[in-house]
Amino acid sequence: xxxxxxxxxxxxxxxxxxxxxxxxxxxxxxxxxxxxxxxxxxxxxxxxxxxxxxxxxxxxxxxxxxxxxxxxxxxxxxxxxxxxxxxxxxxxxxxxxxxxxxxxxxxxxxxxxxxxxxxxxxxxxxxxxxxxxxxxxxxxxxxxxxxxxxxxxxxxxxxxxxxxxxxxxxxxxxxxxxxxxxxxxxxxxxxxxxxxxxxxxxxxxxxxxxxxxxxxxxxxxxxxxxxxxxxxxxxxxxxxxxxxxxxxxxxxxxxxxxxxxxxxxx
Amino acid sequence: xxxxxxxxxxxxxxxxxxxxxxxxxxxxxxxxxxxxxxxxxxxxxxxxxxxxxxxxxxxxxxxxxxxxxxxxxxxxxxxxxxxxxxxxxxxxxxxxxxxxxxxxxxxxxxxxxxxxxxxxxxxxxxxxxxxxxxxxxxxxxxxxxxxxxxxxxxxxxxxxxxxxxxxxxxxxxxxxxxxxxxxxxxxxxxxxxxxxxxxxxxxxxxxxxxxxxxxxxxxxxxxxxxxxxxxxxxxxxxxxxxxxxxxxxxxxxxx
Numbered sequence: 001x002x003x004x005x006x007x008x009x010x011x012x013x014x015x016x017x018x019x020x021x022x023x024x025x026x027x028x029x030x031x032x033x034x035x036x037x038x039x040x041x042x043x044x045x046x047x048x049x050x051x052x053x054x055x056x057x058x059x060x061x062x063x064x065x066x067x068x069x070x071x072x073x074x075x076x077x078x079x080x081x082x083x084x085x086x087x088x089x090x091x092x093x094x095x096x097x098x099x100x101x102x103x104x105x106x107x108x109x110x111x112x113x114x115x116x117x118x119x120x121x122x123x124x125x126x127x128x129x130x131x132x133x134x135x136x137x138x139x140x141x142x143x144x145x146x147x148x149x150x151x152x153x154x155x156x157x158x159x160x161x162x163x164x165x166x167x168x169x170x171x172x173x174x175x176x177x178x179x180x181x182x183x184x185x186x187x188x189x190x191x192x193x194x195x196x197x198x199x200x201x202x203x204x205x206x207x208x209x210x211x212x213x214x215x216x217x218x219x220x221x222x223x224x225x226x227x228x229x230x231x232x233x234x235x236x237x238x239x240x241x242x243x244x245x246x247x248x249x250x251x252x253x254x255x256x257x258x259x260x261x262x263x264x265x266x
Numbered sequence: 267x268x269x270x271x272x273x274x275x276x277x278x279x280x281x282x283x284x285x286x287x288x289x290x291x292x293x294x295x296x297x298x299x300x301x302x303x304x305x306x307x308x309x310x311x312x313x314x315x316x317x318x319x320x321x322x323x324x325x326x327x328x329x330x331x332x333x334x335x336x337x338x339x340x341x342x343x344x345x346x347x348x349x350x351x352x353x354x355x356x357x358x359x360x361x362x363x364x365x366x367x368x369x370x371x372x373x374x375x376x377x378x379x380x381x382x383x384x385x386x387x388x389x390x391x392x393x394x395x396x397x398x399x400x401x402x403x404x405x406x407x408x409x410x411x412x413x414x415x416x417x418x419x420x421x422x423x424x425x426x427x428x429x430x431x432x433x434x435x436x437x438x439x440x441x442x443x444x445x446x447x448x449x450x451x452x453x454x455x456x457x458x459x460x461x462x463x464x465x466x467x468x469x470x471x472x473x474x475x476x477x478x479x480x481x482x483x484x485x486x487x488x489x490x491x492x493x494x495x496x497x498x499x500x501x502x503x504x505x506x507x508x509x510x511x512x513x514x515x516x517x518x519x520x521x
Binding site for chain 1: 277278279281303362363457478497498501
């Protein structure tokens with residue numbers, strides 16, 4: 001009894017010290033920033049005290065500007081991610097299922113994958129202009145590769161035994177895919193989804209920095225042009241938080257979808 | 267058997283060759299405007315011309331120098347932070363949460379801030395590239411150091427190794443595969459970001475700038491050439507580091 005209590009106390013103390021230590025450096029940095037700002041050690045154009053950043057955050061939130069631009073960017077990500085992710089899923093599954101398909105298109109796929117993502121921007125701008133399509137296609141391309149790659153790896157990694165069961169039951173190709181292959185490849189597919197989503201979120205910021213008239217990347221861009229460091233800071237924080245929230249949501253969906261994988265009783 | 271394998275490989279060429287043929291026919295018959303889809307032979311002749319003028323090598327050199335600077339700074343910093351966090355729980359508890367919070371900032375989000383702080387300078391670009399190389403290096407070094415087997419720690423205790431000696435003799439060698447993988451990821455990130463830096467920071471010179479300028483002048487042939495070269499160099503860098511990796515890990519044997 002006493003021992004168990006002791007253990008609990010130790011665990012709580014341990015967690016508290018971890019928390020305090022983790023907060024130590026950020027708090028010190030914020031305090032240092034505030035002090036530097038108060039003492040006017042650095043030009044205010046290069047440096048904004050945390051208090052001003054907070055006030056700008058409140059302003060931009062209350063005026064709805066922040067949320068509106070975040071919503072615009074999120075919709076772009078949703079469209080591009082859906083397009084690129086679906087294409088990647090289908091393409092990856094086809095490459096994983098059929099050796100013939102892989103032999104024909106695999107080398108081209110891997111060659112195109114060598115093109116750094118940002119290098120697509122000028123090409124797309126020339127081909128389809130700087131409108132909404134440009135952003136969505138760019139995001140779709142960035143979402144496509146991780147999705148295709150992880151899906152094909154996942155499908156290839158399905159244990160032979162599972163496939164034999166399908167053969168014994170004389171499953172059609174489609175049924176084999178739906179009942180056996182995709183569920184078995186699901187963890188890899190989720191890895192692809194997670195990577196695709198986080199790259200998409202980066203891609204929308206990039207696309208909006210180059211060509212946009214709204215969106216969170218554009219808000220940040222105008223902040224930079226008008227030397228509003230506080231706006232830039234707020235945008236960075238908002239972008240990071242939104243990205244973090246998206247990946248958390250994705251993890252939740254993953255855990256829920258894969259709950260059957262855990263052994264019973266756990 | 268041999269012939270069959272050649273046939274297998276050749277199948278991968280069919281689709282690209284087909285695309286090339288379609289491209290050629292389309293350009294020839296004017297299905298797409300020549301400025302948006304220049305014929306393949308035009309791309310080739312432009313490539314030869316640019317090569318002779320020294321434009322390709324000159325810009326490539328500028329980009330490679332930038333990458334080298336950012337990459338070295340990034341992996342050095344990442345190695346230090348990663349190994350410190352890997353060896354000491356206190357450092358991990360101090361720096362870990364902040365590191366993970368800052369890591370949430372999409373890398374392109376740093377651009378406006380870096381421009382405000384450092385202007386459109388070489389320094390801003392190098393810091394941007396270094397930042398991109400820093401994250402994967404830190405994470406991989408940290409993971410590698412944490413994978414040290416308990417047995418090694420016990421051996422070190424028996425021989426009364428100091429902290430430094432433990433790090434040098436056991437922790438780092440056992441973390442080497444993970445560290446080398448980090449170097450490889452960091453390099454490909456750095457190569458991606460130098461193109462981004464040259465586009466977003468409005469530089470003069472470098473492959474990214476060459477590509478951007480071609481876009482402004484609607485020179486699709488030059489855009490194609492720069493994209494191919496950028497992809498090829500990234501691929502070669504990756505292969506070179508892969509070779510280095512397998513050479514450095516020879517002692518591990520084939521397990």
